[in-house]
Amino acid sequence: MEPLYNRVSSELLKQRMLEETEPRTTISFYHYFHVENPKDFRDFLYLHLNEIGVFGRVYIAQEGINAQISVPACNFEAFKSFLYSIAALNGIRLNIAVDDDGKSFWVLKIKVREKIVADGITDDAFSMEKKGLYVNAEQMNHLLEKKETVVIDMRNHYEYEVGHFENALEIPSDTFREQLPMAVDMMKGKEDKNIIMYCTGGIRCEKASAYMLHKGFKNVFHLEGGIINYAQQVKKAGLPSKFIGKNFVFDNRLGERVTDDVIAHCHQCGQPADTHTNCKNDGCHLLFIQCASCAEAYTGCCSTECQTIYQLPEEEQKAIRSGVDKGNVVFNKAKSRLRPRLEDRL
Secondary structure (H helix, E strand, O other): OOOOOOOOOHHHHHHHHHHOOOOEEEEEEEEEOOOOOHHHHHHHHHHHHHHOOOEEEEEEEOOEEEEEEEEEHHHHHHHHHHHHOOHHHOOOOOEEOOOOOOOOOOOEEEEEOOOOOOOOOOOOOOOOOOOOEEEOHHHHHHHHOOOOEEEEEOOOHHHHOOEEEOOOEEOOOOOHHHHHHHHHHHOOOOOOOEEEEEOOOOHHHHHHHHHHHHOOOOOEEEEOOHHHHHHHHHHHHOOOOOEEEEEOOOOOOOOEEOOOOOOOEOOOOOOEOOOEEEOOOOOOOOEEEOOHHHHHHOOOOOOHHHHHHHOOOHHHHHHHHOOOOOHHHOOOOOHHHHHHHHHHHO
16 A cells, blocks of 8 residues: 655655756635545545645645645646546646745645634534525626725735735734634724635635624625635736735745735834744744845844854754744744844843
8 A cells, every 4th residue: 555644755855856957837716625534535635636646735634625736747747647646626726826936835735624724613503505606707897996895904014015916904912813803803894895804825814704694794705716716817817906015925935926026124124124034043944024135134033032043053952942933933923023023131
């Protein structure tokens, strides 16, 4: 029987990916549908996707599938045929990356989770069967021109910071589960408005639109395929982009440029910048925005403290970070927490 888990070190796999000459295509997709046995479905997917060289992250739950992957260009049609051979996934939208070098993933990880999007919803009456109306890029642009439209960004602050739709409302929280009730509270008294929810690839805003309808709102829409699909559509149709800046993505690229506008600032010097990076000190690994000048001055680190540690021999670095939990600083970017933390370190 073929192995159903990766058995090669991540470092070696990354090196192999970087040395590949075959181009890859970065794809994201999701679908809400009932999965009877997530573990069996997970193993079935791993067996077939691994065989055709797919890398990336795939989450399976009883409520559906959520995937961000890269596929060798020569195997794209084989991948598509396999995916569409699964009845529940036949014909689903595949979001093709906009700004893609194919170096987004280097290992295949498929995990079973309680939900494909952690939402904190405990109401048994909630259902994904009733969700907001899809809007495409042209419809999105048209609705955004209307005064009775409110557009809500269902992403985190570090995503919103580098790019967002014009006049989009930010929900100031680190987690989607916190954003859902906050969005309801923010929209109280505006029940007659057109409410458009959007996110990176569509999975969060689709659930958010269903939640808003569940809470009694009537005119709820969500952007089909999220920013990724919107960017593809405006480019193909020659439409003006109402999304400004860069779209943050959860892979090795950390961003896709949609327009040339740079709306964020370096977290160290304050100059215009929108390049996310993780602190080179593996005992920190903080995600933050860093300009080219600060990247050189701080050797890719978030502070002089981390830079000093990063320049030590590897064995000394390992001793320093031994037992340190760095999980709480990865993608932890509520704007209320970010600036003070970096200022304390500089």
